Amino acid sequence: GKRAIDRKCEQTYSEAQDSYKSFEGERTSAQNALETSSAKSSAAFSALQKALSSKTDSSPVLCSVGKNESIEANRAHIHTLSGKQQSLASLSAALLDSEKASNASEEKALAEEEISAAKAALPALSQSSQSEIKSRISNLEDEIGNPSPSLAQIKDAMLALEGSLKGAGIGN
Structure with a gap:
């Protein structure tokens, strides 16, 4: 007890x-x-x-x-x-x-600016650069449009687009 x-x-x-x-x-x-x-x-x-x-x-x-x-x-x-x-x-x-969520929306805004800049640069590029960059743009647009966007994937797609633009002699 x-x-x-x-x-x-x-x-x-x-x-x-x-x-x-x-x-x-x-x-x-x-x-x-x-x-x-x-x-x-x-x-x-x-x-x-x-x-x-x-x-x-x-x-x-x-x-x-x-x-x-x-x-x-x-x-x-x-x-x-x-x-x-x-x-x-x-x-x-x-x-x-x-x-x-708020980081993702900031990242999306940056990505959208980059897409506009890339689209504006397209006419000055060679045919092969154009098609590469169009496909990078479309990948990035897919990432932005994803219902549950991944910050890392948006960043990766942006880097890929930047890389292609640099390769084509655009950007710094």
């Missing part, structure tokens, strides 16, 4: 402490995500900011208070913290997604 309850209480207390440590870790990384974010005007940013500003006031309850009460309190504490931790993790992930 009593020894088992003592052990259970110590164990639950220690789990509650671990749970607090891991919540604090998640909190720190969410805080960093917030500080380094390039999407400060996004809804995801303000949602994460709001979640971080809400207080986590409860801390693990020592077993000296009353064994059964402590066990219950610490179980509730663990449950609350793990919920908050999951919520911070998914809010951080959402912030990352909205950064990617």
Whole structure:
């Protein structure tokens, strides 16, 4: 009886402490995500900011208070913290997604400028350069038009187009 309850209480207390440590870790990384974010005007940013500003006031309850009460309190504490931790993790992930989206739209704008410049240069080029560059343009347009555009692929297609333009003596 009593020894088992003592052990259970110590164990639950220690789990509650671990749970607090891991919540604090998640909190720190969410805080960093917030500080380094390039999407400060996004809804995801303000949602994460709001979640971080809400207080986590409860801390693990020592077993000296009353064994059964402590066990219950610490179980509730663990449950609350793990919920908050999951919520911070998914809010951080959402912030990352909205950064990617805004980076992709900047990249698309650059790509579109490059396409216009390349199209303007076409008439001055030889037939073989023209067809190579037209195919590079079309690849880049495909990447931009992709419903879920990949930043890396847009960049690669842009580099390929730049390379062909340089090869044809255009650009620097």
